[in-house]
Amino acid sequence: MTSRAESAAATRRALLDAAAELLDLGGPEAVTLREVGARAGVTRGAPYRHFPDKESLLIAIGSQAWEALGRQMQELRADPHMSPAGKLRAGLIAMIEIGRSRPHLYKLMFSNPPGDPAALARAAQHSQTEFLAVVADLVGEGEARRYGALLVASANGIAGLEASGQLADPKWGTTAEDLAATLVDLVARPGGRVPDPASGPGHGSRPAPRP
Template identity: 55%
Template sequence: MLSTMSTRAESAAATRRALLDAAAELLDLGGPEAVTLREVGARAGVSRGAPYRHFTGKDSLLTVVATEGWQRIGDQVHALRADPALSAAGRLRGALQTLVGVGRSQPHLYQVLFRRRGHRPEELGEGLDRVRRQLCGPADDPAADRVRAAGRFHGEFLAIVAGLVGERNARHYGALLLSSAHGIADMEVSGHLAPEGLGAGADELVDTLVQMIAEAGIGDAAQRQHPSPVHADSTDGGMEDSGGSR
């Protein structure tokens, strides 16, 4: 009996894995519009009904694909943070290059990673997903898993940033860096950084970002160690001098 249950569980896990791999392949080939449960099932070589036994709809399937994407990125950034051979600047450079690299090699996945729900035509089916979830009963929440995976990446990234600018400033500079990296990735994919456009390489821009943050970190550290003196009477004194000259 236990052997039979184990075999069924293994078979279900293998089917789910095949569906996720097929969805990721279709996403890379044609974007979110190319990912339908029918096409995913056909590519995975399973029955038409099999995808619906594992996912409530297209959105939940893409959410799991995005979750696995964030998990891979988080693993890579964690490895960079734990590498003793890298400098603080080297870790930051590697983390930014990892993110920009996903935008370069898997632009459709990159879009799914950063998309906002309800802003794409294909997401109109999310209402049907909710109905299916209500009918099928409670299950793991793919959206919550995605948030946790993205949150882990953010935590690893902010720890790297803190190595340069300190924990107090990590969130501020982290937001600046991620916004800049997102812009670099988008500009590169859209061709705006090509020689006939701005003529700037993505890696070169990442290097500039790292240098700016490293210099900002040094400046902040120096400011904390040697704060500038504050002259409370400087303004009054200037007014008195002015008055005296008259």
Template identity: 30%
Template structure:
């Protein structure tokens, strides 16, 4: 495990302190193989202390994923509210924000879409993920209303959009967008191809 500075815990919000420590560990090591005991040690509390707030390691991981979706949602919301001249431009800004978030938080992004972030057993995680996905749906629906996007099932547009953007994000954080394979500007080029298929031609 890479060296991470311990967070001596003195008083205050223990739950928040444990989460912050775990987020630091996730950001440093880009994986979530740590144990609750290790999180407790680095926070400066007894190994039993985390169990006051998290039933097990998986509960903590799902909370980290929930936080990730909230942060991603905030990034998307900011991206689409910057006064772009068209819905298409807003879509590009949101897509780039998603990919940027993944590149800045690769470990967290991978966790958010891993089997350890099981949304079927955590309503709060499910709600956070769906709220973030709702930003995409709202953008697509607005694009259909103003004539920017094709008048087909919004679920089809959403599936194509999410597959493309999430795929680009995963390729980016795995360093697989190699120029010899996909050119020097793979993200804008791929988004143009996607949008040419989504936008009305009339």
């Protein structure tokens, strides 16, 4: 019934689930391989049969999260019942929601582990490409190149402030959802074109020219 490979895959998944749970509970420090093993029903040494070290286990969790977000963005983009602006708002809020509900996971997604600093950036590729496409559907290909990074960065920043609890400060007098909506309005503002050097009244700022 349960082949060796199946049982090993089940253990691997149990390890990932247990580790993710511990991460949500108390951050990376709370993820001890002993406790992960215990929760997965194995002993402390067993995780080393599936992950070379603790860092790799955490990377795997972060990568999973990026992939899930990528699928979410993909489905969002394909939704025929939503306006482009609504999709962008929803995309921003999808990121913000992770920061709100799973702050430790969120920070993990934007960390760069010493062993393989680019691992999570690689895992983020699909999600960010989909997001960029959502932006392009709203503001066009050219503008998307200009605003894509800014929107990702801003969503990251809003979610980060949310994750660190700072947005709750009444000094700001706003919510993450408001910020996302304001951001979308700014980018998609009617007639909203960043002042061109030729047409604008002031100094235009252009993104670095692509090589």
